[in-house]
Amino acid sequence: MSISMGIDIGSTTAKVVITEDDKILFQCYERHFSQVRQKTLEIIRRAEPILSGKSFSAAVSGSAGLGVAKAAEIPFVQEVFATGELVRKKVPDTDVVIELGGEDAKILFFDRRTGAFEERMNGSCAGGTGAFIDQMATLLAVAPDELDRLSQDHQFIYTIASRCGVFAKSDIQPLLNQGASKSDIAASIFQAVVDQTITGLAQGRKIQGKILFLGGPLHFFKGLQERFVETLKLGEDMAVFPDYALYAVSLGASIYAEEEGTSFDYHTLVEKLENAADEAVTTLRLNPLFESQEEYDAFVKRHEQATIPEKDLAGYTGDAYIGIDCGSTTTKLVVVSKEKDILYSYYNSNQGNPVEIVREQLIHILKECGDRIHICGSAVTGYGEDLIQNAFHADTGLVETMAHLKAASHFNPNVDFVLDIGGQDIKCFKIRNGVIDNIVLNEACSSGCGSFIETFAKSMGYDAASFAKLGLFAKHPVDLGSRCTVFMNSSVKQAQKEGATIEDISAGLSMSVTKNAIYKVIRAVSKEDLGTNIVVQGGTFLNDAILRSFEIEVEQQVIRPSISGLMGAYGAALYAQELRLEQSALMSLEELEHFTHTSKTVSCGLCNNNCNLTVNTFSGGRKFISGNRCEKPLGRKENKEIPNMFAWKLSKLRALKGVDGGKGKIGIPMGLNMYENIPFWYAFLTRLGFEVVLSDVSSRALYRKGQDTIPSDTVCYPAKLMHGHIVNLLEKGVTRIFYPCMPYNFNEKKGDNHYNCPVVAYYPELLDANMEVLKNISYEHGYFGLHRPKDFEKKAYEYFNREFDIPRNLVHQAAKEAFAVYDAWKWEIRQEGQRAIQFAREHGKKIIVLAGRPYHIDPEINHGIDKMMTSFDLVLVTEDAVAHLGNAGKVHVLNQWTYHSRLYNAANYVTTQPDMELVQIVSFGCGIDAITTDEVRAILEEKGKLYTQLKIDEINNLGAVKIRIRSLLAAIREKEAQQKAR
Known part of the structure; x- marks a missing residue:
């Protein structure tokens, strides 16, 4: 009888399994909250009744387990190999393992004949992991288990990105603000994880055969299991969700320990862990934000000067204006007097239901106003602008950048740079001569936003405000850089192991927010890029630590209005005042009290876009439809009188129809440079006698047809679409596809050279290497250049004569005609x-x-x-x-x-x-x-x-x-x- 222990210390959890001859005697799965060694010891002590007085083997695995293993001199097995040991012993007929953890994601492809396997893991992004799902649950204001329950009642699947929380939020927040069902969004979040696994992790290798699903997210979330099974079209015997999914790596470590043979007794193991030295200090430290209380007091006094007078709504009489900012995660509302003083303000989470939040606030305001206050105007801005304006008959809506500029100009008429950091958004815009000259939004990372700080605060048992204050006088702030929100956890854990205090971490995180905004979003080369009259705003800048960090980083003083979090709403109210209306069209108190709102999701189906529409129905049957990409579902015809050369070009190209010339059909995938060159190739191939077949117009459904053959997650979306276009042509019955490599484009004599982008030039080669279906047809992807007509004719004759026995004179005629057609097209x-x-x-x-x-x-x-x-x-x-x-x-x-x-x-x-x-x-x-x-x-x-x-x-x-x-x-x-x- 042999006893073996496997310890798996992952990015967020510690797992311990004790087995005896394949029987599990003990198992434990708990979050370690960065207390890696302490939590491991705590769990092992619980197993004392099982281990005391016995000899056993032990091994450690996991992304956070190496340091513990080294310090305590316990054998370590890399987690991938631990998983391999588990598969070899327990499920030897496995073809693929998909394992999702807190911050890690991996796929293992097994070769049953040799026992070897190929591993693919997430690298610089934690999208598609358990932490990503937790972030999305927070965005929906539900617990993770509630997210799972909601997903199982879905009707529609929306397209939601999963590479980063900010990308997913960019897709989710408009859906929330437009009234989309949380059940549909929840299922769409799980679908995004599946898509990220198939494209980002598998990287072009097909996931097929018997698949073993491991890790916490795939164990706890039934909705996620459902999305994987449906997307991969797995039969009942092909999808395995074992009971030990949570403990897979620790079980593998236990198997490895038994084979490795190192023997321990309980007291020796505990003593080794107790005496294990912490790792050497590697985290850099920064200068304090404030050296003294006096320095902080002067800082506060300076910023208190940027204030707006506040009056009591109950004691005011006269005209007033309402501004509403329905933002990404919060709803802000202000009532402003004719002197521009604030009479009332509201700032809180929209809880995924901004309509009801705004309704409650308007009822409260109108009751307070009575007959004393006359509402002369109302304006709405933010993500939910259209929804709120339509719901409550607000007088106008304005784009949020203009609302913020109006508010910023009120505090500094010479403002030339505005930076707004909100819950999950960063917006900055440069102003020249009083006009917004350039706008930058965060599109690559969410690690510089308010929710970034809030997430860490909650994980450490603090609210955001209390956590921020801790860092003001930290003596040795840790340098955490500006990394992915999820991976920043690792830096924080490392700093904690090296003795960093909560205060040091709070200050370090505040500094990382600032660095992310400046260097990732604004991409400033020097402080001069930001101007000399800077106004900062957004709820995040109410954090004095972040404001101080920003001033230190840009080496100048900035203005932070006292209403930093209300600037959008305040700017909207100022705009409403400029309308000079005698009476607002806003709903009356009676109408608000009887107001109702329902929403449902439907598929449009009026064109190939097949948009998933959210139909909001208000009191009296009024409707507001969102999610549309055109005017059709709104019952309005597109204004075709307005020239639109995008639509004109597409219409012209799609009008090209194949002509049977006796040589058979030849397919061309309609993407990348073919949108440039299709008039040439259509004329050339048609003249040679081929019937040209174009793939259909791109769609998300078409993309999904080829997504499992995409080898790179970072290549541009237009290139990714080409995989779907190839499949689409095959579904049309085409057995010959023509998609040439073209390093050069037409020579327009306007530049130093005339290259095609490397992706455009050589993507036909990549398709050939990664799409097995092309092996079964004739795939013509030779090299051609259209920049030298005579050379092209020579090359084309060699190729088409060799492949299709086409004579020189016909190639000559076809080339001459094709160049003429292309010239006519440009004209x-x-x-x-x-x-x-x-x-x-x-x-x-x-x-x-x-x-x-x-x-x-x-x-x-x-x-x-x-x-x-x-x-x-x-x-x-x-x-x-x-x-x-x-x-x-x-x-x-x-x-x-x-x-x-x-x-x-x-x-x-x-x-x-x-x-x-x-x-x-x-x-x-x-x-x-x-x-x-x-x-x-x-x-x-x-x-x-x-x-x-x-x-x-x-x-x-x-x-x-x-x-x-x-x-x-x-x-x-x-x-x-x-x-x-x-």
């Missing part, structure tokens, strides 16, 4: 551009040059941004329609990319046109876009043009895009008003 684009510009000028409309890559006309990639822009009465022209009219000359970068050269020249042309502004679309994940963006910004700003950038990816949401577009419109109007005034 037609430019003519359409001039027609659109002429229309705008004849009808007095603004012109937006929407610049990006050719594939941005794909509706799945652009999310209907073109239609959103035209809905604001903007005429939309593409950059290639005007680039030939501009000449950027010698730019400050190596100008070697064709699409980028167009951007520079289009930007140059825009600076010469008084009624044009340029908006640049960037595909998130494309590294070379950063340099291009800086150069485009420089070209525009030199001539006083506004600059707006839209990052488009599967993670982006229309809410953030709408903020930018409306901010641009507001800035244009503001600039025009200033010009008229001058």
